[in-house]
Amino acid sequence: MANVDAQLTLEVATPTGLALSTSVSSVQAPSVEGEFGVLPGHLPLLAALKAGVLSYVEGGERKFAAVGPGFVEAGPRSVLLLTNHFAPKEGLDANALRDELQKAEEAIRTFTGDFESHEGKELQKAAEWARARLDAATAH
Amino acid sequence: MANLKQIRKRIGSVKSTQKITRAMKLVAAARLRRAQENITRLRPYAVKTMDVLSSVAARISSEEAPHPLLEKRKIESVLLVVLTSDRGLAGAFNANIEKMAYRRWKELEAEGKDVKFAVIGRKGRDFLQRRGANIVREITGVFEDPTLEKAGEIARAIADDYVAQDLDACYLIYNEFKSAISQQVVVESLLPIVPRELDPEEQGEFIYEPNEKALLETLLPLYLEVEIYRAVLESVASEHGARMTAMDAATSNASDMIDKLTLEYNRARQAAITTELMEIIGGAEALKG
Numbered sequence: 433m434a435n436v437d438a439q440l441t442l443e444v445a446t447p448t449g450l451a452l453s454t455s456v457s458s459v460q461a462p463s464v465e466g467e468f469g470v471l472p473g474h475l476p477l478l479a480a481l482k483a484g485v486l487s488y489v490e491g492g493e494r495k496f497a498a499v500g501p502g503f504v505e506a507g508p509r510s511v512l513l514l515t516n517h518f519a520p521k522e523g524l525d526a527n528a529l530r531d532e533l534q535k536a537e538e539a540i541r542t543f544t545g546d547f548e549s550h551e552g553k554e555l556q557k558a559a560e561w562a563r564a565r566l567d568a569a570t571a572h
Numbered sequence: 573m574a575n576l577k578q579i580r581k582r583i584g585s586v587k588s589t590q591k592i593t594r595a596m597k598l599v600a601a602a603r604l605r606r607a608q609e610n611i612t613r614l615r616p617y618a619v620k621t622m623d624v625l626s627s628v629a630a631r632i633s634s635e636e637a638p639h640p641l642l643e644k645r646k647i648e649s650v651l652l653v654v655l656t657s658d659r660g661l662a663g664a665f666n667a668n669i670e671k672m673a674y675r676r677w678k679e680l681e682a683e684g685k686d687v688k689f690a691v692i693g694r695k696g697r698d699f700l701q702r703r704g705a706n707i708v709r710e711i712t713g714v715f716e717d718p719t720l721e722k723a724g725e726i727a728r729a730i731a732d733d734y735v736a737q738d739l740d741a742c743y744l745i746y747n748e749f750k751s752a753i754s755q756q757v758v759v760e761s762l763l764p765i766v767p768r769e770l771d772p773e774e775q776g777e778f779i780y781e782p783n784e785k786a787l788l789e790t791l792l793p794l795y796l797e798v799e800i801y802r803a804v805l806e807s808v809a810s811e812h813g814a815r816m817t818a819m820d821a822a823t824s825n826a827s828d829m830i831d832k833l834t835l836e837y838n839r840a841r842q843a844a845i846t847t848e849l850m851e852i853i854g855g856a857e858a859l860k861g
Binding site for chain 2: 445446447448449450463464465468475476477478479480501503505512514516550
């Protein structure tokens with residue numbers, strides 16, 4: 433266990449700017465192989481992210497945010513997320529997202545094309561992103 | 573008096589032209605600010621993507637077969653991606669790019685290479701079409717609202733052609749944004765992707781999840797996407813900068829012209845009054861006779 437005072441710098445870089453840059457004591461992120469946690473002193477890690485819920489403890493308070501697919505680079509003192517989407521829990525509306533997810537899933541059900549095609553992948557991505565935000569909105 | 577009337581009309585038309593150029597200048601200045609912000613926002617993401625890519629690629633290149641997008645082949649077919657604007661009235665913005673694209677084209681042709689073009693922007697397309705270039709892809713209307721998704725479509729198409737060996741190298745030709753008053757034409761190699769050399773201390777021993785190869789699969793297309801997106805944003809900012817400068821010059825030229833015409837008008841008016849006076853005095857003198 434790392435010492436309690438140790439902190440991690442958490443940064444989230446998206447194409448529209450640095451979405452988050454803060455000091456945290458722990459981070460949990462959704463990698464393609466499952467959820468993983470980072471505490472100060474973590475070994476260097478580079479992992480692919482999938483859409484899901486990012487959670488971190490900032491000033492003793494647990495916070496949640498939805499992140500899109502991307503990458504995470506973790507080191508002993510810093511965690512960097514590269515992702516195309518980032519949406520903090522505050523500002524997410526669970527009811528609206530439930531509708532959005534339903535519509536996205538409906539679109540997938542009625543989709544007749546190839547799921548390996550670009551359109552097919554886009555539909556799946558849209559549904560995953562809606563689900564990630566819904567999960568973040570309801571996380572506690 | 574026809575002359576006086578003509579000058580007055582001329583002044584009127586120059587004034588309305590000036591109103592237009594001034595408005596265009598203000599619009600360009602506002603858009604420039606937004607475009608500049610977009611670039612600044614993208615920069616950390618773009619730099620980090622390259623860093624992560626380089627660190628993974630450095631690890632994998634020594635082992636087995638690398639990814640097809642990293643593969644270097646004998647160059648026979650070259651794709652030039654030319655970024656111009658959809659609209660004119662931006663000074664030398666498009667002409668500079670066209671000149672560079674044309675020179676590259678002829679140079680590569682002289683080396684016996686097959687040259688293809690992908691054009692982003694109407695002006696460049698028109699220019700290359702007139703000269704009989706082989707345009708394999710044309711994209712217009714990206715600049716209104718550039719997004720990573722649109723850049724992604726272009727990137728995917730180019731990557732597919734590269735993997736299918738329809739092209740062996742790809743260059744981006746675009747205006748790089750230096751400042752509001754200066755742009756620079758750059759020719760940047762896009763494919764094959766050359767990862768940045770890393771300092772040994774930067775490299776570190778990483779745990780990769782899932783593994784290097786799978787990471788590269790997603791990183792390389794992402795890198796292409798980001799690079800093209802960045803070039804589009806640079807080009808947009810440059811375009812607005814160039815237009816702002818050109819319209820500023822046009823506005824001040826119009827002012828000079830109005831001053832000159834006003835002077836001419838006053839002279840002509842004074843001359844007319846003098847002639848009239850001379851005629852009256854002449855008449856009065858004759859009557860005295």
